[in-house]
Amino acid sequence: MTAGTETGKPAFRTPAFIALLLFALTLRGPFVVVSTVTGELSTELGMSATAIGLLTTLPVLCFGLAAPGASAVIARLGVERSVLVSLLGTLLGVLIRSVGGIPGALLGTLVMGLAITIGNVVSPVIIGRDFQGRSATVTGSYTAALNVGTMITLSATGPLVTQFGWQIALASWAVLPVIAAAAWVPLSRRRAERVAKAKVESAASAEPPKAAHSARLSTVLRRPTTWMLTIAFAGQAFAYYGLTAWLPTLLATEQGMTRDQAGAASSIFQICALIGAFGTPVIIGRLGGPLTAFLVAGVLWCGLPLGLLFAPDLWAVWSALSGVAQGAGFVAVFTVVVWRSKTLRENRQLSAIVQTGGYTVACLGPVVLGGLHDSTGGWTAPLLASFIAVLALMIMGALASRGLRR
Structure with a gap:
């Protein structure tokens, strides 16, 4: 690889x-x-x-x-x-x-x-x-x-x-x-x-096949890029699962929607992920590599928490932009996982580490955002927490992808 x-x-x-x-x-x-x-x-x-x-x-x-x-x-x-x-x-x-x-x-x-x-x-x-x-x-x-x-x-x-x-x-x-x-x-x-x-062919040949060099798990764990990617994916997953859980409720309470209307409205966030999924490879291939993809994803992701705080009536725009971002962020993280791995063994190890950290933090998303809403009685604190999470995705993802170009 x-x-x-x-x-x-x-x-x-x-x-x-x-x-x-x-x-x-x-x-x-x-x-x-x-x-x-x-x-x-x-x-x-x-x-x-x-x-x-x-x-x-x-x-x-x-x-x-x-x-x-x-x-x-x-x-x-x-x-x-x-x-x-x-x-x-x-x-x-x-x-x-x-x-x-x-x-x-x-x-x-x-x-x-x-x-x-x-x-x-x-x-x-x-x-x-x-x-x-x-x-x-x-x-x-x-x-x-x-x-x-x-x-x-x-x-x-x-x-x-x-x-x-x-x-x-x-x-x-x-x-x-x-x-x-x-x-x-x-x-x-x-x-x-x-x-x-x-x-059979290698057994019959005069020279045995050369074994690919593969780092030990401890070596992968010591690499700074491993933890940068883990933090980046944790930010992505925290924001995604937290907002997926609470966006319908937020729209219902803040925009006066019914439950069905809020559910349908929040589906924009999910559907637009397809744009991010298909568009990110183009950014990676033609516009500067994964680093650019992380920066674009981070900026678009920030649209939902900041947009709902300062221009809530444009919720459809912010939902669409962040939907694109969540698809883009996932693609960017795991493209870098593949590119940073020299062998399939390292790929497997790095993927497991990143997912362990990311999905464990993801479980906290709905709980933390819900707890902040209950304790403050509003949505400002939950949205700011989401904003911090997507900043982690953008900054750590960009750092992890420095020097990676097509």
């Missing part, structure tokens, strides 16, 4: 690209869909608001705390088998959550969260291995697929609940990992055949 460049592009692997996008569809939608059936979970299962909140918080907590374990699983099983384990775990989690009452809902969510954590960590490894010359572009497409998966499940679950009930509606999303597995199984077999052939 070559860090810091996208030159010398190999032939584009279309089947692997399609399989990666199908895999990405399974990594967010199956757990965020719970937000569409909170009423049914409360009335039919008697779940409290705290328990329902746990169904959406638990996976994110897994993303942070279980990332080192996911890295170890990938090291032991390899990339392809780790993808299949992730898909199988997501499938089982979706089904268990739908049929087991409250214990099943919690257990299924935990299984799903652990499985998706493996997927989160292995995805940058796949991008670095199979799309080395196009990592920024493929990371953008992968990020867009994460958002598309979320939008598909959120928009389609309501009609499914009306037609078939909430249990079948939630279980129906087991189709996503099944479709992704159908794409990955043939790829896994072909790669296994290539690896076996390479081993």
Whole structure:
């Protein structure tokens, strides 16, 4: 793996690209869909608001705390088998959550969260291995697929609940990992055949293959860029999950919207992430590299907290700009993860470290913003906290990407 460049592009692997996008569809939608059936979970299962909140918080907590374990699983099983384990775990989690009452809902969510954590960590490894010359572009497409998966499940679950009930509606999303597995199984077999052939050829050759130099985990941990990227992603994740949780409430209270209107209005924040996901590779490739991408993302991100403080009537503009920014920030962080990694092992280690810190802090976003709102009775303090978080993304991301150019 070559860090810091996208030159010398190999032939584009279309089947692997399609399989990666199908895999990405399974990594967010199956757990965020719970937000569409909170009423049914409360009335039919008697779940409290705290328990329902746990169904959406638990996976994110897994993303942070279980990332080192996911890295170890990938090291032991390899990339392809780790993808299949992730898909199988997501499938089982979706089904268990739908049929087991409250214990099943919690257990299924935990299984799903652990499985998706493996997927989160292995995805940058796949991008670095199979799309080395196009990592920024493929990371953008992968990020867009994460958002598309979320939008598909959120928009389609309501009609499914009306037609078939909430249990079948939630279980129906087991189709996503099944479709992704159908794409990955043939790829896994072909790669296994290539690896076996390479081993035979290397055994028959006069010279053994040269082992790529790979830094130890302790070396990766000592690099300043590791912690810069971790802080940058923590700022991104804190702001994203905090504002995703509270933006509908803020719009309802400050703009006089109904719950449905506020939910629809806040969807602008999610939809515009697609623009950031697809636009960031262009910035990285043509306008100065990841450093420029972090600066642009940071400036746009600041639009939501500062805009809502000083020009709240333009909430649609600020939501759109910050939506672009949150997609851009994710792409920028994980493009730099790939570029800063000299080998697949370093990619896996760095990805796990960044996600451990970022997603652990992300769990605090909704809690901290909600606590600040309760203690102050207004939205100024929560918005300022979000502003500080996105400044961390911009500053630390820019520092981590110094010297990286196409």
